[in-house]
Amino acid sequence: MDFELPAEHRMIRDTVREFCQEEIAPIAQEIEDEHRFPQEVFDQLADLDVMGVPVSEEYGGLGGDQLMYALVTEELGRVSGGIGLSYAAHVSLASKPIEMFGTEEQKAEWLAPLASGDAMGAWALTEPGSGSDASDMDTMAERDGDEYVLNGTKQFITNASVAGSVLVKAVTEPGAGYDGISTFIVDPEDDGFEVTTVWDKMGLNCSPTCEIALDDVRVPEDRLLGEEGEGWEQTKKTLDGGRISIAALSTGLAQGAYDHAKEYAGEREQFGQPISKFDAIRDKIVDMHRKVESARLLTHKAAWTYDQGNEVNRESALAKLDASEAARENAEDAVQVLGGYGYTTDFAPQRFYRDAKLMEIGEGTSEIQHLVIGRQLGL
Amino acid sequence: MKVLVTVKEVAEVEDDFEIDGTGVDDRYLEYDLNEWDDYAVEEAVQLQEAGDDIEVVSVTIGPERAEETIRMALAKGVDRAIRVWDDALDQDLLDTATKARVFRAVVEEEEPDLILTGVQAGDDAFGATGVALAESVGQEWAAVVNQLDIDHLLAENVARVHRELEGGVEELTDVELPAVLTIQTGINEPRYASLRGIRQAQSKEIAPKTLADLGLEAGDVESSLFLTEMYEPESESDATLFEGSAEETAAELASVLREKGVGAE
Numbered sequence: 001m002d003f004e005l006p007a008e009h010r011m012i013r014d015t016v017r018e019f020c021q022e023e024i025a026p027i028a029q030e031i032e033d034e035h036r037f038p039q040e041v042f043d044q045l046a047d048l049d050v051m052g053v054p055v056s057e058e059y060g061g062l063g064g065d066q067l068m069y070a071l072v073t074e075e076l077g078r079v080s081g082g083i084g085l086s087y088a089a090h091v092s093l094a095s096k097p098i099e100m101f102g103t104e105e106q107k108a109e110w111l112a113p114l115a116s117g118d119a120m121g122a123w124a125l126t127e128p129g130s131g132s133d134a135s136d137m138d139t140m141a142e143r144d145g146d147e148y149v150l151n152g153t154k155q156f157i158t159n160a161s162v163a164g165s166v167l168v169k170a171v172t173e174p175g176a177g178y179d180g181i182s183t184f185i186v187d188p189e190d191d192g193f194e195v196t197t198v199w200d201k202m203g204l205n206c207s208p209t210c211e212i213a214l215d216d217v218r219v220p221e222d223r224l225l226g227e228e229g230e231g232w233e234q235t236k237k238t239l240d241g242g243r244i245s246i247a248a249l250s251t252g253l254a255q256g257a258y259d260h261a262k263e264y265a266g267e268r269e270q271f272g273q274p275i276s277k278f279d280a281i282r283d284k285i286v287d288m289h290r291k292v293e294s295a296r297l298l299t300h301k302a303a304w305t306y307d308q309g310n311e312v313n314r315e316s317a318l319a320k321l322d323a324s325e326a327a328r329e330n331a332e333d334a335v336q337v338l339g340g341y342g343y344t345t346d347f348a349p350q351r352f353y354r355d356a357k358l359m360e361i362g363e364g365t366s367e368i369q370h371l372v373i374g375r376q377l378g379l
Numbered sequence: 380m381k382v383l384v385t386v387k388e389v390a391e392v393e394d395d396f397e398i399d400g401t402g403v404d405d406r407y408l409e410y411d412l413n414e415w416d417d418y419a420v421e422e423a424v425q426l427q428e429a430g431d432d433i434e435v436v437s438v439t440i441g442p443e444r445a446e447e448t449i450r451m452a453l454a455k456g457v458d459r460a461i462r463v464w465d466d467a468l469d470q471d472l473l474d475t476a477t478k479a480r481v482f483r484a485v486v487e488e489e490e491p492d493l494i495l496t497g498v499q500a501g502d503d504a505f506g507a508t509g510v511a512l513a514e515s516v517g518q519e520w521a522a523v524v525n526q527l528d529i530d531h532l533l534a535e536n537v538a539r540v541h542r543e544l545e546g547g548v549e550e551l552t553d554v555e556l557p558a559v560l561t562i563q564t565g566i567n568e569p570r571y572a573s574l575r576g577i578r579q580a581q582s583k584e585i586a587p588k589t590l591a592d593l594g595l596e597a598g599d600v601e602s603s604l605f606l607t608e609m610y611e612p613e614s615e616s617d618a619t620l621f622e623g624s625a626e627e628t629a630a631e632l633a634s635v636l637r638e639k640g641v642g643a644e
Contacts, residue, residue, distance in 0.1 A: 007447060011454065011577045019571050049574040062574050072574075 009068050016075040019048065028080040031206035032351060037162050038206060041083060046117025051087075055095055059107050061115035066241065066303040070248035074296070077252020078259070081355025082206035084249040085362075089158040089207075090114065092242035094121025097167055097183065101226040101234050110165050110185050119164025124154035124186075124212060125235060132368050134169075135178050135232060139214065141170035148172075148184060148224065150192075150217040156362075160210035161195045163188055168214065169235065172228045181231030185223045192217035203354025236313075242363050243316040244306060247299040250323035250359040254295055257327070257334035257352040258288040264338050264347075281337060288330045295323035314376035321369040324359035331356040380433045382423045383491035384457065385482060385509070386416040388441050388448040389502040401471055401606040412448045415497025419562040421569040422527060423495050424456035430533045434458050438485050440468060440478060446585055453580035454572035460583070461485060465590040467597035472503070474604040479511035481600065484593035486516050493538070494559040498523050509561035520559040521552050525566050532556075 005013070024041060031038050045051055054069040055061025062068075069091065077084035098111040113119040130137045139152025150170055160166055166186045173180035186193060197211035226234060262285050265276035275281045302315035334349035335342035342349045360366045388410050396407035412420075420437070427433040437452045437460040439445055449460045463481055486494065496509035513520030526541035538554040543563055554560070572580075590596060619635070621628035 007450075008578060008581050011447070011451065011572075011580075012574050015451075015454075015572050015574070015577060047573070048571055053574065062578065064574070064578070 009071055012068060013071040013075060016050065016072050020075050020079040024083060025079045029345060029348070029351060032082065035200070035205040037086070037208055038083065042117065042120065051090065051117030052095065052115030054091065055099055055111065055115040059099065059115050060112045066244060066306040067300060070244055070299055070303040073245050073248040074252040074255070077249035078256040080206065081249065081253055081352065082204040084252060085204055086159050086207040088242070088245035088249050089123060090121045092245045093123030093238060094165065094167060096241055097225065097234055097238050100237065105222065106185065106225065113164055120159050120162050122157055122159040122163040122166040124157045124160070124166050124168045126155045128153055128155045132365060134235065135181065137169065137171055137181065139168065139170040141172050141182060141184060146221050147218050148221065150184060150186065150214045150219065152214050154212045157210045157212055158207060160212050161198050161208045167225065169231050176229065178232040179229045182228045183225040183231045183234055184219055185225055186217060186219060190217050190219060202357060203351065204358055239363060240312050240316050241306060243320040244299065244302045246359055246363045247295070247302065247316065247319035247323040250327040250356070251292065251295045251299050253327035253352050253356050253359065254292045254323065254330040257330040257349060258292050260348050261285055261288060261334040261337040284333050284337060288333055291326035291330055295326040298322050314373055317369045317372040320363065321366055321373070324366065327356035327359050380430065381489065381491040382426060382433060382435045383486065383489055383494045384419050384423045384435060384437045385496045386420065386437050386439050386449060386452055387413045387500050388439065388445040389413045389500050398609050398611065401609045410444065410448060412451055413497055413500045415499055415562060415564055417569045418564050418566050419495040419497050420452045420455055420457060421567045422562055425567060426529055426532070427456060429529050436461065436489060436491070438463065438482065440464065440473065440481055449585060450580050451572060453583040454576040455570060456576065458583070460585040461588055462585050463588045463593065467590060467600050470602055471606045472602060472604055474602045475505050475507040475511045477600050477602050478508050479515040481593070481595065482512045483515045484595055488593065492556050496559065496561050498561045498563050509559050513559035518557050518559055519554045521554045522561045523563050524560045525563040527560065527566065
């Protein structure tokens with residue numbers, strides 16, 4: 001058993017870390033305050049081959065494994081949850097399904113621009129009335145000659161307002177439940193596609209979260225991803241990978257919160273000594289460190305299992321559940337360690353606190369992760 | 380054209396550290412590519428990108444651990460690397476003349492048209508290896524180069540360089556190749572290695588060389604400098620607080636500065 005990262009992975013992690021510290025950390029609060037998607041950062045990430053880390057080189061990706069992708073996502077989360085979230089959605093939810101389920105033509109047309117970072121990707125499953133019970137969806141796709149006509153509303157869609165393509169889940173066979181769902185590649189330029197809301201959120205505001213309306217959107221039949229009725233099976237596979245990236249992003253948030261708390265506690269003096277010398281603060285920081293380490297171990301194990309080609313449903317749910325809690329708890333503790341300063345927007349912990357909360361909600365709530373893990377345990 | 384870039388893995392010391400014998404305790408050290416060398420590598424890679432058929436080779440003196448650092452130069456576009464190491468080189472301190480002798484052997488083997496070095500290394504800060512190497516191989520040189528006219532170099536085989544002198548004065552010099560240039564920070568903006576570059580660098584060659592491979596013997600690398608002691612100097616601080624209006628305190632400050640000899644009369 002070898003816990004040492006391969007040299008290539010370490011170099012990639014260190015390079016992305018340096019980029020994040022130099023280029024993202026200085027603007028991380030500003031883009032939150034402005035609710036601004038930082039296109040220029042994503043352009044730079046594209047230049048560094050970051051946008052398609054786990055996508056095959058054949059389609060313009062880096063050809064890295066899930067572990068490499070997890071390392072990169074963690075580094076982004078360590079400085080900006082919002083950038084990390086847009087990145088994870090772009091890769092896991094928008095790019096990987098085309099690679100896994102698409103035809104050669106679809107990969108050339110839709111995957112290549114995502115993998116190179118020429119375009120951002122989005123993925124639309126959730127609806128206003130359908131969240132955890134994702135199969136109960138109202139968006140319909142009716143066949144009309146050699147086209148499909150899509151109608152419905154999708155909710156909380158990351159990147160939709162900045163995307164070059166959106167993978168939309170829709171019902172092609174009403175009444176068939178899970179087996180009646182299909183996936184379509186929709187171009188936001190298609191007639192009838194409209195972003196109707198970009199939500200103001202508690203955090204992650206540099207990452208656009210959108211409501212989209214599909215009003216008689218006509219797409220040619222070659223935009224169907226895989227076969228009709230495969231949408232739900234694709235979703236489960238997509239989320240198995242996606243949850244590893246949210247676990248990695250959460251580990252990054254937990255690490256970032258820890259970094260800020262540790263640094264401050266070493267400098268801030270009260271009663272004549274650094275507050276890190278008081279048991280109350282030292283123990284808090286040690287616990288934060290423990291949570292980062294365990295979240296990272298679970299995340300790397302899930303990524304490693306994925307890379308072995310093994311079933312990863314339990315591992316990814318476990319990593320996501322643990323890491324998202326670690327992120328929220330560490331962020332809260334970091335605010336507490338910084339005291340009054342931690343509550344101000346001049347210091348980062350409040351931003352981590354805001355960002356971390358979503359990790360327990362998106363790509364399956366913690367309650368759904370318990371459900372998934374319980375099933376795997378035969379409960 | 381062949382460009383040789385000398386690079387060094389330097390130790391960076393944490394803010395708080397302990398001294399162990401004549402060095403800083405390993406626990407407080409992190410290793411990284413020397414900052415000045417990063418600029419030298421970037422300059423070489425820019426030259427390679429601007430010209431045709433230019434090979435960039437990096438050379439370092441260092442143990443196996445240094446491979447990770449030198450591989451970062453490969454990730455940024457250097458074609459291949461040479462790492463010289465030998466038990467005889469494992470000394471507390473390699474003086475400049477010794478390093479120049481080792482590099483000379485590499486230069487004689489590689490016969491580069493242009494050699495770039497960093498102005499200095501961030502750890503021992505001798506700032507002399509490049510110039511000593513030029514002297515040793517009998518080539519022209521320019522030190523502390525903060526601008527290089529790449530087009531002119533490619534067209535005329537002459538390095539037209541700006542050199543940074545004291546007091547903000549710059550010197551413009553033409554140096555005929557083959558030559559050694561020691562590169563100053565700020566000459567360019569070193570790139571981040573792309574992730575594809577990092578992946579490709581894993582399979583680029585880092586050729587290990589012993590002294591014998593270079594036709595040298597242990598006797599050739601006997602340093603004439605020895606570290607005798609390492610200690611933290613006692614530090615004193617003496618702060619004077621001026622209180623009162625801006626006018627009063629400014630006048631007081633001015634008289635103190637005059638007394639201490641700061642500023643021109």
